[in-house]
Amino acid sequence: MKIDIENLKSIVGKNNVSDEIADLYVYSSDASVHQAMPSVVVRPKNIEDVQKIMRYADMEKIPVVPRGAGSGTSGHSVPIDGGIVLDLKQMNRILEIRPYDMLCKVEPGVTIDDLNRALKPYDLWYPTPPESGRIATVGGTIANNGSGVKAIKYGAARDYVIGMKVVLANGTLITLGAETRVEASGYQLHRLMVGSEGTLGIIVEVSLSLRRIPKFAAMGIANFNKLEEAGEAISEIVNSEVIPSTLELIDDIGIMALNKTLDMKLPEVEAIIVFECDGRTKGAVNPDLEVLKRICKRHNGFGIKVSSDPQEMTKMYSGRKKLFAALSRYKEGFACTSLADDMAVPNSKIAECARKIHEIGKRHHVIMNAYGHCGSGVLHTKILMDTTKKEQWEDARQAVEEIYDYVRNVGGTASGEHGIALSKAPSWKKEKAVSLALMRAIKKAFDPNNILNPHKMQDAPDDWVTATKLRYQVRG
Amino acid sequence: MKIDIENLKSIVGKNNVSDEIADLYVYSSDASVHQAMPSVVVRPKNIEDVQKIMRYADMEKIPVVPRGAGSGTSGHSVPIDGGIVLDLKQMNRILEIRPYDMLCKVEPGVTIDDLNRALKPYDLWYPTPPESGRIATVGGTIANNGSGVKAIKYGAARDYVIGMKVVLANGTLITLGAETRVEASGYQLHRLMVGSEGTLGIIVEVSLSLRRIPKFAAMGIANFNKLEEAGEAISEIVNSEVIPSTLELIDDIGIMALNKTLDMKLPEVEAIIVFECDGRTKGAVNPDLEVLKRICKRHNGFGIKVSSDPQEMTKMYSGRKKLFAALSRYKEGFACTSLADDMAVPNSKIAECARKIHEIGKRHHVIMNAYGHCGSGVLHTKILMDTTKKEQWEDARQAVEEIYDYVRNVGGTASGEHGIALSKAPSWKKEKAVSLALMRAIKKAFDPNNILNPHKMQDAPDDWVTATKLRYQVRG
Incomplete structure (x- = not known):
């Protein structure tokens, strides 16, 4: 893959393009266990920049991986085919706050906490902050259908997105949704974009419906x-x-x-x-x-x-x-990894699932705990293990597989709020086996050249331990 | 188009197939202004029936139009290309009520009121009844993303659908979603199905999340x-x-x-x-x-x-x-038609929109009123006119176009809860112009032979007055 760095510089300016090894290293991982070096990092300032970059990338068939804060735990923004990492954090303007219509329009790079700070004087909020709201961006949480501690009452990102602007793989800009509280206006494409993890288009503007801050x-x-x-x-x-x-x-x-x-x-x-x-x-x-x-x-x-x-x-x-x-500091020599980290189960299975997590962890010589937003059915588990040992990764892999087999059997799902990307893809592909063909057909309809965050979700490798480099030093 | 009636009878039994002219006439219209005769009416009893019918129809490229109560006001179930009308009202079983998980699973033909009657002993309800809940089916309202009088607090159908089973155009059965309250598990295909108006697949089972009945x-x-x-x-x-x-x-x-x-x-x-x-x-x-x-x-x-x-x-x-x-009885010789009947506008535009409706009606010699679920931004207008006169249809067409031009300009949308189908397609296609190509690509991915409710929404004719037969006697 040959990338014309000068051309990218002519689009976004030379300070917004880097192929320095130190920069590439920073963008090679997120909060997941995975790592892969991009060819170049590009930081667009506006929609036109994104369109020009996509037109070029599509023509040259260069992979493009959009990235917000990089706080995802499943490998969303790890560029496993190399190519361009599109850092959207500079597009962080709050474009409009319309208190009377209880909506706002924002660029994707604004953080959740910054947005809520800006809304506060109007007595309004966007009530689905993830715990990482200090750094997580609106675009990232929406691409992922994130939620968090308030989900039991206030739902997830999907419940607040009423419209968006999206740059498609070929650079076309489309506007989806409307500025209204309800709509029955055909295919709800903005709802399909929510949770599409950067594989169907680049979200460049979002319209959010807002709520009054509870008194x-x-x-x-x-x-x-x-x-x-x-x-x-x-x-x-x-x-x-x-x-x-x-x-x-x-x-x-x-x-x-x-x-x-x-x-x-x-x-x-x-x-x-x-x-x-x-x-x-x-x-x-x-x-x-x-x-x-x-x-x-x-x-x-x-x-x-x-x-x-x-x-x-x-x-x-x-x-x-x-x-x-x-x-993260619980046991000397053990790191805290996000693997099976946000499964969701039906309400009646919360306790049983928590017990299973303990039991499976013990059996596979790793420490797995159970905590989190149980009210909305989400159980977080971190896997604590010695990440330097190859056999511990095999232990973890087996533990993950086993807990997801259980989750799938009780009508649960691989991810409640963190998304699929790489880490959860193997188990999720078993869960969604009957609809993978349809997902691939949709992906092809949106992105015929397969340049948008390729090889994630339905196209991800079946074994996350061997398929990508880990961001840990593993011996033996 | 040649349809093998005997084959259809062998699938669903002879009492569930009819090509009698009287039956076809009944199924030629719904609550909209449109009319078109189907070739045959088929009433499946279960998922396997639907799969067999679809396999046959796909092989022979026969249009299939799914139908619930036929209470839609925009022409959803009018078979404008003829073919099979698939009447799903016999598939009306409530399959499971799981009070502890606050969910139920139902077949598409159960009516909203019947469902809520069955849920009442558990102190649960599905809180988005349309006003037609006595006849409207769960499948129909979901295919349409219906809502109603409670939408301001309780949202629309989309907010309660957590999963579904769908028979695709080629007869494949797929299961979408999960049994959990939140999920971030890849493309949310069940959310794309909501509002797809029978063009992407036949919804044969629905999982709904439920709420406690307010005390x-x-x-x-x-x-x-x-x-x-x-x-x-x-x-x-x-x-x-x-x-x-x-x-x-x-x-x-x-x-x-x-x-x-x-x-x-x-x-x-x-x-x-x-x-x-x-x-x-x-x-x-x-x-x-x-x-x-x-x-x-x-x-x-x-x-x-x-x-x-x-x-x-x-x-x-x-x-x-x-x-x-x-x-409907307001003025002698005037019928009450559902044309521009459920536009939605931003909260700040409610009064202005109501006034516009009056003004535009007057200017075009029809009676247009404004009422409805204003709290969720939806304005209902019925157009009262002499449906026997050709020029009144032209008046109505101009009035509809004008009010939708206004709605579009203020960030509103053609349909808040009744859907697009035929009547609203011309204005809606202007509203969604930039994403029609993408919608067509999605339609093709789901239904390569274009047999599912063809020529609706993005593929609908641009002029509803002349493109389909009206169900009224029009002179001159």
């Missing part, structure tokens, strides 16, 4: 001696009349990690759940919280605390917030 | 001397902290029709709005209703009444409920 919120925490009892409480809360705005689980491995690395002095129980309710008035929210407390008690929850004091709430949530960091 | 609801009504003031009140309610469960407008033409044909003795004002709030407790709902009352007063609303008494609520809503019937 009142209160939080609760409960301890459980048995994981199963916490799971039953979670399932019953989801099944109740109340829709909490947050419902999170921390398991015993998580608790141990928090106590050991951050000295948080949490009770040494099998599970802690944290819940939050929000609404317009205290009078509406407090009775809801009482319902959740009663459910926790009924399932032998204890040490139940509830508060609407912001400082107290921050404290209650701090364990959950710091969990990823704690897990 | 408490209260309704309010307010009169306005000026349509603009009602519009401002609506926009401010939508923009407020409160999310009502219903927010409807009736204009002066509607009021006159209700008074004249049903003697409802409504005040002769320019606009009436009806609103409802629902929730878990009286304590949560009543303060919300107070906010809406205050907003109405601020915009000179008067005669404001509020009640949570079911009989009183039925009475308040009866004008809105009976409006379509009243319009």
Whole structure:
């Protein structure tokens, strides 16, 4: 593949193109385990830049991998065929905020937190922040159908995208959707773009429908001696009349990690759940919280605390917030990897799935814990292992395969919010076996030359351990 | 086109196939203005039937038009190329209700009201009933992304479909989605199917996520001397902290029709709005209703009444409920046609759009009124005209074109909830001009022989008056 760097420089300016080895290295990985060097990094400033780059790339059949913050955990922005990494972070303008229409239009590179800061003076928010909202971009989370801690009440990215501008593989700019709250206007192509992980087009502008910021919120925490009892409480809360705005689980491995690395002095129980309710008035929210407390008690929850004091709430949530960091330092010589990291299961299977995760991890000599947005059915697991050892990767691979076999069998899905890309593709391809041909036909309709983030999802390799380079030093 | 009737009888049984002229006539129209005779009507009983029919039709390149209740207003199930009408109403089983997982699985032919009756004992509902819920089928409303009176709070069909089984044009059965509340698992093909109007596949099973039935609801009504003031009140309610469960407008033409044909003795004002709030407790709902009352007063609303008494609520809503019937009898010799019948505009444009509708109708010698689910931005207009006169059809065509030009210019869309099919295709094709090529490529990927509901939406004729037969007797 020969790339005309000078031509790219003439499009975006010489400061926005780099093929220096140090830059390429930075763009060779994201938050996943994978690594592959791009040929060149290009940073467009506007839609016209993107169109010109795509026209050139399509003509020359050069792979193009769009990239936001690079915070994806499954390898979305790792350029496994080389080519151009299209860094969209410079396209980070908030183009319009229309409070009366409760919508905004933004470029893809704006971060979720920056957007919400800009919306706050209008008493509006985009209520699906991922935990990485400080760095994650609107474009990235939408390409991935991301959600997060509020998904149980507020849904996912897909629920807020009412329209977008997309540059297709051949450089054509199209506008999708409308500026309205409902629409039944033919194929909902903007909904197909949500979750397409950069394989169908480059999202260059997004119209988001917004919500009023809730005026009142209160939080609760409960301890459980048995994981199963916490799971039953979670399932019953989801099944109740109340829709909490947050419902999170921390398991015993998580608790141990928090106590050991951050000295948080949490009770040494099998599970802690944290819940939050929000609404317009205290009078509406407090009775809801009482319902959740009663459910926790009924399932032998204890040490139940509830508060609407912001400082107290921050404290209650701090364990959950710091969990990823704690897990990363939990065991000497063990790294925390995102492999089977966001499976989703039906409400009734939460506890069973959490137990399975523990059991499978143990059997395969890695540490797997279970935590996360259980209220929306999402279980996060990180795999802690010695990433320098080849056999540990084989252990991890088997553990991942086994837990996904379980998830698939109970009607669950490989990804609740982090996407497929490379890491999850092997199991996901088994789950979606009957529709892969159709997905490939759609990909071909959008991108006949297969230049947009090629060899991801339906076209990804079947074995992530051997198919791409890992970003870890593995011996033997 | 030669169709082997005996072969079809061998698949579904002889009682489920008809090419009798009387039957074909019944299936030649729906609730739209269009008409075209099918070659044969086939009523499958199960998925295998549908697969066999599709395999045969695809091999012989016979058009297949899926049909639910036939309550669509834009010509979805009018078989403009002849061929097979596939009546799915016999596939009306509720396959599974899983209260703990808050989901159900149903066949496409079950009506919305039947489904909600079956869910009630579990304290669950599917909260997007169209006004035609008594006859409209789950499959039909999903193929159309239907919504209705509750859309302002509860969204549209798309917000509840978590998975489906689809028989593709070539007879292949595929399963889409999962049984989970969130998912980020690759191309969301079930979301593309929602709103595809029978052109991409036959929906043969649907998995719906469900909600708890709200425990408490209260309704309010307010009169306005000026349509603009009602519009401002609506926009401010939508923009407020409160999310009502219903927010409807009736204009002066509607009021006159209700008074004249049903003697409802409504005040002769320019606009009436009806609103409802629902929730878990009286304590949560009543303060919300107070906010809406205050907003109405601020915009000179008067005669404001509020009640949570079911009989009183039925009475308040009866004008809105009976409006379509009243319009149908409003003027001697005038029929009530669904043409530009469900445009959606941004919140700030509700009043302006309603006024435009009146003005354009008057200028083109037809009666156009404005009513409907204004809270979600949808304005219904029926066109009342003398359908026996050729020039009135030309009047109607011009009025439709003009109002859609306006809608498009303010960021609105041709259809909020009734779909495109034939009637709305000419204006919609202007709105979506830049993405028609992509839609055609997708259609080709799903249905290479173009047998599924052909010549609808992106492939529909550009002039609905002359391209298909009208179901009215037109002279001269």
